[in-house]
Amino acid sequence: MKNECDVVEVIINKYGGNHDSVIAILQDIQSEYHYLPETALRVVAKNLELPLIQVYGVATFFKAFSLKPRGEHLIKLCVGTACHVRGAQPALDEVKRQLGIEAGETTEDMMFTLETVNCLGACALGPIMVVGEEYHGEMSPKKIKKILSDYKKATRSRRHDEIRVGT
Amino acid sequence: MRLGSALESEQLRDRIISQRNSDRTCIITSVGTCGLARGAADVARAIYQTISDFNLKDSVDVRTTGCHGFCEIEPVVLIYPEGILYQHVTPADIPEIISESVIKKNVVERLLYHDFSTGKNIIHEQDIPFYNKQNRLILGNNRFIAPNNIDDYIALGGYSALVKALFEMTPQQVLDEVKESNLRGRGGGGFPTGVKWESCRNAPARDGIRYVICNADEGDPGAYMDRSLVEGNPHSIIEGMIIGAYAIDSHEGYVYIRHEYPLAAQNLAIALEQAREYGFLGEDILGSGFRFDIKITKGGGAFVCGESTALMASLEGRIGEPRFKHIHSTERGLYGRPSNLNNVETWANVPIIINRGAGWYRQIGTDGSKGTKIFSLVGKINNTGLVEVPMGISIREMIYDIGGGIPGGREFKAVQTGGPSGGCIPKSLVDISVDFDRLAKVGSMMGSGGMIVMDEGTCMVDVAKYFISFLTEESCGKCIPCREGLDRMLDILTDITEGRGKEEDVELLEELGDVMQETSLCGLGSTAANPVLSTIRYFRDEYDAHIKEKRCPAGVCKELITFTIDGEKCNGCRVCARECPQGAISGEKKEVHHIDQEKCIKCGLCRDNCKFDAVTVS
Ligand SMILES: Cc1cc2nc3c(=O)[nH]c(=O)nc-3n(C[C@H](O)[C@H](O)[C@H](O)COP(=O)(O)O)c2cc1C
Ligand code: FES
Numbered sequence: 001m002k003n004e005c006d007v008v009e010v011i012i013n014k015y016g017g018n019h020d021s022v023i024a025i026l027q028d029i030q031s032e033y034h035y036l037p038e039t040a041l042r043v044v045a046k047n048l049e050l051p052l053i054q055v056y057g058v059a060t061f062f063k064a065f066s067l068k069p070r071g072e073h074l075i076k077l078c079v080g081t082a083c084h085v086r087g088a089q090p091a092l093d094e095v096k097r098q099l100g101i102e103a104g105e106t107t108e109d110m111m112f113t114l115e116t117v118n119c120l121g122a123c124a125l126g127p128i129m130v131v132g133e134e135y136h137g138e139m140s141p142k143k144i145k146k147i148l149s150d151y152k153k154a155t156r157s158r159r160h161d162e163i164r165v166g167t
Numbered sequence: 168m169r170l171g172s173a174l175e176s177e178q179l180r181d182r183i184i185s186q187r188n189s190d191r192t193c194i195i196t197s198v199g200t201c202g203l204a205r206g207a208a209d210v211a212r213a214i215y216q217t218i219s220d221f222n223l224k225d226s227v228d229v230r231t232t233g234c235h236g237f238c239e240i241e242p243v244v245l246i247y248p249e250g251i252l253y254q255h256v257t258p259a260d261i262p263e264i265i266s267e268s269v270i271k272k273n274v275v276e277r278l279l280y281h282d283f284s285t286g287k288n289i290i291h292e293q294d295i296p297f298y299n300k301q302n303r304l305i306l307g308n309n310r311f312i313a314p315n316n317i318d319d320y321i322a323l324g325g326y327s328a329l330v331k332a333l334f335e336m337t338p339q340q341v342l343d344e345v346k347e348s349n350l351r352g353r354g355g356g357g358f359p360t361g362v363k364w365e366s367c368r369n370a371p372a373r374d375g376i377r378y379v380i381c382n383a384d385e386g387d388p389g390a391y392m393d394r395s396l397v398e399g400n401p402h403s404i405i406e407g408m409i410i411g412a413y414a415i416d417s418h419e420g421y422v423y424i425r426h427e428y429p430l431a432a433q434n435l436a437i438a439l440e441q442a443r444e445y446g447f448l449g450e451d452i453l454g455s456g457f458r459f460d461i462k463i464t465k466g467g468g469a470f471v472c473g474e475s476t477a478l479m480a481s482l483e484g485r486i487g488e489p490r491f492k493h494i495h496s497t498e499r500g501l502y503g504r505p506s507n508l509n510n511v512e513t514w515a516n517v518p519i520i521i522n523r524g525a526g527w528y529r530q531i532g533t534d535g536s537k538g539t540k541i542f543s544l545v546g547k548i549n550n551t552g553l554v555e556v557p558m559g560i561s562i563r564e565m566i567y568d569i570g571g572g573i574p575g576g577r578e579f580k581a582v583q584t585g586g587p588s589g590g591c592i593p594k595s596l597v598d599i600s601v602d603f604d605r606l607a608k609v610g611s612m613m614g615s616g617g618m619i620v621m622d623e624g625t626c627m628v629d630v631a632k633y634f635i636s637f638l639t640e641e642s643c644g645k646c647i648p649c650r651e652g653l654d655r656m657l658d659i660l661t662d663i664t665e666g667r668g669k670e671e672d673v674e675l676l677e678e679l680g681d682v683m684q685e686t687s688l689c690g691l692g693s694t695a696a697n698p699v700l701s702t703i704r705y706f707r708d709e710y711d712a713h714i715k716e717k718r719c720p721a722g723v724c725k726e727l728i729t730f731t732i733d734g735e736k737c738n739g740c741r742v743c744a745r746e747c748p749q750g751a752i753s754g755e756k757k758e759v760h761h762i763d764q765e766k767c768i769k770c771g772l773c774r775d776n777c778k779f780d781a782v783t784v785s
Binding site for chain 2: 018019020021022023024026027054057058061062063064065078079080081082083084085086090093094097117118119120121122123124125126128135136137140141142
């Protein structure tokens with residue numbers, strides 16, 4: 001994990017080692033690894049001279065952080081009020097059914113992680129689903145089925161190509 | 168280039184304006200978050216490409232802006248100076264728009280806004296009913312400003328309020344002006360802004376440090392006016408904060424912005440950088456001797472961090488738990504120092520008040536609530552979007568005149584205001600005027616301005632359960648009444664929606680609500696029962712139907728509904744049978760189908776896919 005420690009230290013140094021930067025530091029680590037590895041939390045605690053429990057507390061309090069590795073595509077399904085009254089629940093049920101996972105979980109093949117969020121500020125297009133950086137509006141169970149199968153196909157064929165190139 | 172005096176800043180403005188020719192064609196398109204979700208980035212790209220293909224670069228300006236407010240019709244393209252509006256534009260429409268509207272000065276009829284109430288197309292933006300009933304004091308400039316170009320803001324008179332405050336007014340006079348305007352905080356509570364500033368200014372600061380903070384956490388799901396302001400017109404907030412800091416005698420500012428708004432944070436960062444370059448921020452602002460700067464902090468995704476003390480804890484890098492407020496944050500806030508926190512929209516009002524004066528500002532609104540308020544009109548409404556109206560307008564005007572009524576000819580049932588701390592206002596009160604005090608009187612609140620419209624297909628018990636489950640997840644767990652009370656409420660509401668409700672449940676909910684209101688630590692807990700109490704108050708019959716008759720009148724609560732196929736309408740096309748994930752639908756082609764209730768999981772796919780409306784819910 002040598003490499004990881006270096007990356008984390010660069011991030012910490014960017015903030016001048018300030019205690020009050022702990023959230024910003026964790027955000028940067030999260031955007032680097034898409035989750036917070038345990039080693040990273042330990043390095044942060046050590047370098048900032050904070051008790052590990054405090055870093056861990058922050059990491060578990062805020063919804064933006066994940067302590068588990070995430071899949072290749074992060075799916076955020078909005079269950080905010082506006083999306084809720086426009087049918088976010090059936091949409092969520094459909095995503096869960098398609099992927100066979102609950103919210104907060106990752107598929108076994110590490111392809112998708114499903115998370116629910118409360119409002120992405122694009123309520124006019126609800127129910128909203130964001131896959132990676134791509135926004136998909138007016139989601140119905142039918143559209144979801146199509147979108148997810150497109151992602152699955154594209155990812156599978158890309159992974160397949162990567163394996164072929166690798167060998 | 169750093170500006171060294173008030174004169175230099177006015178000269179800069181003159182120079183920017185003189186270099187701009189208001190007769191020149193300008194193509195405007197909005198690329199805020201909602202526009203992007205509908206493909207506005209491709210539209211913008213197509214505009215740049217076509218302009219260069221047509222060799223029009225020297226004669227036509229292109230401006231990509233933040234949200235204009237009418238989300239329903241995005242992506243939008245405006246042609247100025249004519250003020251023509253095109254809706255639902257795709258990249259393929261761009262060559263036609265440019266050759267017809269820009270070169271030949273014609274109108275592309277098929278892309279115009281269609282007014283269903285009159286059956287006519289509308290050419291100009293200002294004639295569209297959604298816009299012309301509003302008073303877009305704050306939001307209106309979004310369409311003239313590219314957020315990454317400070318010159319656009321300056322050309323519209325930006326930073327002239329700052330110049331006026333710094334060079335023509337004392338801090339006390341600025342404070343008095345804001346106090347006199349009766350501006351009340353737009354973040355929820357409606358606390359008088361001037362009074363808050365004064366107590367922060369007068370609070371003893373041990374080391375002379377006071378903080379000015381902007382709350383851009385916007386946790387209320389369904390409200391996005393703050394996002395749209397930070398994204399589209401970041402300088403108006405920056406200018407407001409500098410003026411506030413001058414009045415309060417503060418030199419350090421923070422903007423706490425939620426991480427779900429990456430574009431807003433990015434645009435704000437660019438704006439801060441540009442403001443520093445011109446010398447509106449930093450040391451010796453415009454040579455006045457006053458110094459102030461602003462940092463951005465991104466939230467971690469916790470609703471409670473919108474609360475003032477939790478927000479400040481989070482700014483310090485701690486867990487965002489609120490504290491008991493026997494000492495106000497204006498006296499002891501961030502790092503134990505006097506801190507003044509205001510909402511995004513509150514800050515955006517400040518330059519207007521300083522420029523136009525408190526007397527002018529006070530003419531807008533009602534006795535107790537002055538100025539305009541931005542609402543996000545969302546849910547079951549035809550014209551979804553952000554609407555800015557004078558305080559005191561009726562709910563009816565908002566929903567029918569501006570919002571264009573309920574889609575599909577359905578019946579309007581209620582509107583939810585104030586977010587998770589607010590309440591539902593029933594149809595019978597549709598004529599009340601909307602201001603801080605009136606909304607509180609009917610058991611709701613202004614909150615941040617979310618207005619979620621509900622129709623007959625919305626179950627009010629389900630809505631109450633929705634908010635309680637949201638708050639159960641977001642409660643920080645520090646105080647018992649909020650943590651345990653919400654848990655209990657969720658249990659009871661779940662029982663009711665799943666057919667296990669008992670007669671005494673409603674009274675128990677009311678009792679729990681009272682205790683939470685009186686004993687919770689912070690505003691989250693003390694207002695958490697509002698969605699339940701207000702739905703009980705106005706929709707008791709729906710609770711009774713769930714409890715006594717085990718029936719969900721709106722057909723929403725899964726455990727209480729069944730899907731059946733109407734033999735009269737079904738023509739046996741087999742679409743539903745193919746879509747059903749459980750294989751619960753049987754029936755030969757061209758014969759009436761049948762749903763096996765044992766297998767049915769009530770996902771509703773059959774109803775959504777049936778072209779003949781043959782699936783009924785009861
Ligand atoms: C649970 C909770 C969440 C809140 N969320 C927000 C928010 O997202 N944005 C906001 O401006 N104010 C929010 N507030 C209100 C703030 O505590 C504070 O009153 C406000 O930011 C002050 O600014 P104003 O006086 O300009 O309204 C929240 C309050 C509570 C109790
Ligand atoms: S409620 Fe889903 S985007 Fe706002």
